[in-house]
Amino acid sequence: MIEEKKIHQAAKLLLDSKTAIALTGAGVSTESGIPDFRGEGGIWEQYKPEIYGNIKSFLTDPSKFWALAEKVAPNLFKAKPNPGHIALAELENMNILKAIITQNIDELHQKAGAVIVYEVHGNINRFVCFGCRASYTKDQVIKKLKKKKQYPPTCDMCAAPLKPSVVLFGESLPTFEIYQSQALAQKADIMLIAGSSLSVAPVCDLPAYTLRDGGKLIIVNDRPTHLDERAEIVIHDKTGIILSLIVEELKKIKTKNETNK
Ligand SMILES: NC(=O)c1ccc[n+]([C@@H]2O[C@H](COP(=O)([O-])OP(=O)(O)OC[C@H]3O[C@@H](n4cnc5c(N)ncnc54)[C@H](O)[C@@H]3O)[C@@H](O)[C@H]2O)c1
Ligand SMILES: [Zn+2]
Known part of the structure; x- marks a missing residue:
């Protein structure tokens, strides 16, 4: 009432x-x-977003970030x-x-x-090169990951790691x-x-x-x-x-x- x-x-x-x-x-x-970040039983209880989703961690070891991203991404992409x-x-x-x-x-x-x-x-559907700021689509990145089963996917131009266009902890x-x-x-x-x-x-x-x-x-x-x-x-x-x-x-x-x- x-x-x-x-x-x-x-x-x-x-x-x-x-x-x-x-x-x-x-x-x-x-x-x-x-899942949200602060709900119960979510993937984030296992992988603290403040650590895994932090720009410092990305720069230290982008492959760790990408291993988690690949776990989380399918769910995000198929959501309605x-x-x-x-x-x-x-x-x-x-x-x-x-x-x-x-x-x-x-x-x-x-x-x-x-x-x-x-x-x-930001947005999960675009990716950007951390070195030269070249922009990549989701499909291009998926293709790269399939072709070269190795994290992180890298830029064709400058070989720097690619990053989803989402704002990580520690980024402006x-x-x-x-x-x-x-x-x-x-x-x-x-x-x-x-x-x-x-x-x-x-x-x-x-x-x-x-x-x-x-x-x-x-x-x-x-x-x-x-x-x-x-x-x-x-x-x-x-x-x-x-x-x-x-x-x-x-x-x-x-x-x-x-x-x-
Ligand atoms: N869907 C997404 O894109 C996604 C998912 C997880 C985290 N994030 C990122 O996480 C950060 C967390 O901040 P935040 O405030 O967005 O989220 P948060 O996880 O801090 O808070 C979500 C809030 O929503 C409540 N909630 C959960 N399900 C609900 C429902 N069905 N109805 C009503 N309330 C519900 C929770 O109790 C909580 O208080 C953001 O920076 C965001 O970018 C985004
Ligand atoms: Zn580049």
Whole structure:
């Protein structure tokens, strides 16, 4: 009952908003079969991302990184968007969400049909040479790995190791995306936060930009976050369920408003 009320409130806030954005994390993709970093029983308990996904470790021994990447990648590549991604894409297509800022590297927002997506931690489908910055597609890299069963795959031009275009721990974030995210967060009257522990900097600072300029937060996460008490609405449940219910409710209110005109 309480959840129903919160879903109604969230839908209303989004419908009345002018500059709403979404901020998403690994939690929106767990229902697509991609484990998050901080969940239980995931591959990350065995391979600490802070160690294996660190730029220093990559530079010290890129083959270690690639051995793990090859274990994790098939799951990432075959994942399909879930109802949470679809709900967010619908909100963006309806022009209610002006953008989706994501920490995810899985492209599932775009696969669900969202257009304005800022990937602040990069993307799993492109690869770049660490030496000369030449860019490689996923298929080119898979071909290389099949041909020369050896880690890491290397650049045809300069023989330096290739690296997925994802931001590793210790690397700086893409300048444009982070600048744009801060500007959007500052302008946002509503920030819908979904599936993020809000513990990875600097993305975890974005909600503060929204709050500082009088914007409101809606948080949908199955566990508490440190910003729960500063949010207008907090729902501790699965994003796949709740985001779909919010969209359904929003459409109902919209239809009601239009027939009452
Ligand atoms: N899918 C991906 O692309 C992917 C997967 C793992 C990690 N990462 C990277 O990991 C870093 C971790 O930060 P983060 O905040 O994104 O993730 P996180 O792992 O720190 O937090 C995810 C949060 O989502 C919650 N959650 C999990 N499943 C949920 C569900 N179905 N519904 C609601 N809540 C759910 C968890 O309890 C947790 O609080 C990011 O930098 C991100 O780039 C990305
Ligand atoms: Zn090169």
